[in-house]
Amino acid sequence: MLASRRILLIIGGGIAAYKALDLIRRLRERGAEVVPVLTRAGAEFVTPLSVSALAGRKVFSDLFDLTDEAEMGHIELSRSADLIVVAPATADLVAKMAQGRADDLASTLLLATDTPVLLAPAMNVRMWQHAATQRNIGTLKGDGIGFVGPNEGDMACGEYGPGRMTEVAEIRAAIEAALADGPLRGRRVLVTSGPTHEPIDPVRYIANRSSGAQGAAIAGALAALGAEVVFVTGPATVPPPEGVAVVRVETAQEMLVAVQGALPADAAIFAAAVADWRVAGPSDRKIKKRAGGAPALEFAENPDILATVSAMDEGRPALVIGFAAETCDVLGNATAKRARKGCDWILANDVSAGTGIMGGTENAVTLVTADGVEDWPRMGKREVARKLADRIAQALA
The missing domain is CATH 3.40.50.1950 (Flavin prenyltransferase-like)
Known part of the structure; x- marks a missing residue:
C-alpha cells in the first residue's frame, strides 16, 4: 500500500x-x-x-x-x-x-x-x-x-x-x-477480537476457545476498503492483519480502557469473546492444591463493553455491531441481546459442540438489524469478513 x-x-x-x-x-x-x-x-x-x-x-x-x-x-x-x-x-x-x-x-x-x-x-x-x-x-x-x-x-x-x-x-x-482507495477511505473503525484472560493467580486464568480469526479477518477486510482500523485484541492465536493499529490487552477491564481510548470512530465491531466473569480477588501467589477440596473462588461481573459504547451520549460510533455466540435458540437470544445492549447490528452464530465455528476456519452467521433478519450461508471467515465490510461501507456511505 x-x-x-x-x-x-x-x-x-x-x-x-x-x-x-x-x-x-x-x-x-x-x-x-x-x-x-x-x-x-x-x-x-x-x-x-x-x-x-x-x-x-x-x-x-x-x-x-x-x-x-x-x-x-x-x-x-x-x-x-x-x-x-x-x-x-x-x-x-x-x-x-x-x-x-x-x-x-x-x-x-x-x-x-x-x-x-x-x-x-x-x-x-x-x-x-x-x-x-x-x-x-x-x-x-x-x-x-x-x-x-x-x-x-x-x-x-x-x-x-x-x-x-x-x-x-x-x-x-x-x-x-x-492513501488507500476504497469506499471506507477517511473512515475510522474500531474492531475488538480474540478472547480475554481473567487471572485466577499468576499461572492460571479463565478463558474461552476463541482464536480471534473472525475479528482479525474483519479488521483486514475493513483496512482493504480503505478504513483506518484500530484493532484491540486479546491473547488470540491468530496474528493481527497488516495495515491496522494493534492494541494488545489481556483482560476485559483492559479491553474496555483500550476501546475508550480508541474512540471516536465511525463504526465499532465487537467481535471479541469477552469473559462475562472474573475472579474478584485473584491471588498474587500460585494457589496450591491442599486437602479439603478445591479453593472457593468469588466472582465479579466484567464490564459490558458493547453495552457501554452503545449507550454513549457523546462520541458514540454511527454504527455499533456486536456478536452473539449461542448454543441454543440462536435467533431468539441474538434478537434479545441486540435490544438489551442497544447496538445497531448483531451477528449471531451457533457455536455448539460439533459446529466447529469457535476456533475453526468457517462461520455461519445471522445478521440481526432493526430492519429484520438475514441468514448468511456457511462460508470461510474471510468471506464473512468481506461481506460484513461491504455492508458497513454501504451503511456509512
Missing part, C-alpha cells in the same frame, strides 16, 4: 518528536519515500543528522535557503507528495494552519499545498483542552484536514490526560488508510 508513495513528514517541536524517527523507519520498511521537514523547534528535540540518516535524504528546514529554493522550491515540495503528515502537530502548528499563517517553511508548505494533510497532535492536556485549540481543530476539520489522535496518557510534564501523540503503529495505519 505504501510502496513508492511519497510522504512529506513535518516534525514539530515537542518531546513526541522522537516518535517521528521510528515513524520514518516504519514507513520506509513498507517502501514509502519520506521527505522530512524539521521545524526550528523540532530540531531542539531531534537532530537533522538523525532524521536525515533514517530518511536516507536531506532534511528541509529553512524557508529562505537559496540552494533548496533553486533545486526544489517550497511550492514544488508541498505538491510533490502523495500525503503530508505532521507529527507531532503542536498547538502552535495547529494554530498557524487554522489562521492561514506562513512564517516558516512548515507553515508555508501547509498553506501552499493541495495535497491531503494528516495531523498527529501532541501537546499538554490543558493546551489540548483550551477553547482556542478546540476552535482551531474544528476549523481544520471543517477544511478537510485529517487527524489521528491524540491519545490519553502520561505526559512528559507529569500530567495525565488527552494530548499524548498517538503511537507509531496507529499513525502508520492512518497513513495507509489515507
Whole structure:
C-alpha cells in the first residue's frame, strides 16, 4: 500500500518528536519515500543528522535557503507528495494552519499545498483542552484536514490526560488508510477480537476457545476498503492483519480502557469473546492444591463493553455491531441481546459442540438489524469478513 508513495513528514517541536524517527523507519520498511521537514523547534528535540540518516535524504528546514529554493522550491515540495503528515502537530502548528499563517517553511508548505494533510497532535492536556485549540481543530476539520489522535496518557510534564501523540503503529495505519482507495477511505473503525484472560493467580486464568480469526479477518477486510482500523485484541492465536493499529490487552477491564481510548470512530465491531466473569480477588501467589477440596473462588461481573459504547451520549460510533455466540435458540437470544445492549447490528452464530465455528476456519452467521433478519450461508471467515465490510461501507456511505 505504501510502496513508492511519497510522504512529506513535518516534525514539530515537542518531546513526541522522537516518535517521528521510528515513524520514518516504519514507513520506509513498507517502501514509502519520506521527505522530512524539521521545524526550528523540532530540531531542539531531534537532530537533522538523525532524521536525515533514517530518511536516507536531506532534511528541509529553512524557508529562505537559496540552494533548496533553486533545486526544489517550497511550492514544488508541498505538491510533490502523495500525503503530508505532521507529527507531532503542536498547538502552535495547529494554530498557524487554522489562521492561514506562513512564517516558516512548515507553515508555508501547509498553506501552499493541495495535497491531503494528516495531523498527529501532541501537546499538554490543558493546551489540548483550551477553547482556542478546540476552535482551531474544528476549523481544520471543517477544511478537510485529517487527524489521528491524540491519545490519553502520561505526559512528559507529569500530567495525565488527552494530548499524548498517538503511537507509531496507529499513525502508520492512518497513513495507509489515507492513501488507500476504497469506499471506507477517511473512515475510522474500531474492531475488538480474540478472547480475554481473567487471572485466577499468576499461572492460571479463565478463558474461552476463541482464536480471534473472525475479528482479525474483519479488521483486514475493513483496512482493504480503505478504513483506518484500530484493532484491540486479546491473547488470540491468530496474528493481527497488516495495515491496522494493534492494541494488545489481556483482560476485559483492559479491553474496555483500550476501546475508550480508541474512540471516536465511525463504526465499532465487537467481535471479541469477552469473559462475562472474573475472579474478584485473584491471588498474587500460585494457589496450591491442599486437602479439603478445591479453593472457593468469588466472582465479579466484567464490564459490558458493547453495552457501554452503545449507550454513549457523546462520541458514540454511527454504527455499533456486536456478536452473539449461542448454543441454543440462536435467533431468539441474538434478537434479545441486540435490544438489551442497544447496538445497531448483531451477528449471531451457533457455536455448539460439533459446529466447529469457535476456533475453526468457517462461520455461519445471522445478521440481526432493526430492519429484520438475514441468514448468511456457511462460508470461510474471510468471506464473512468481506461481506460484513461491504455492508458497513454501504451503511456509512
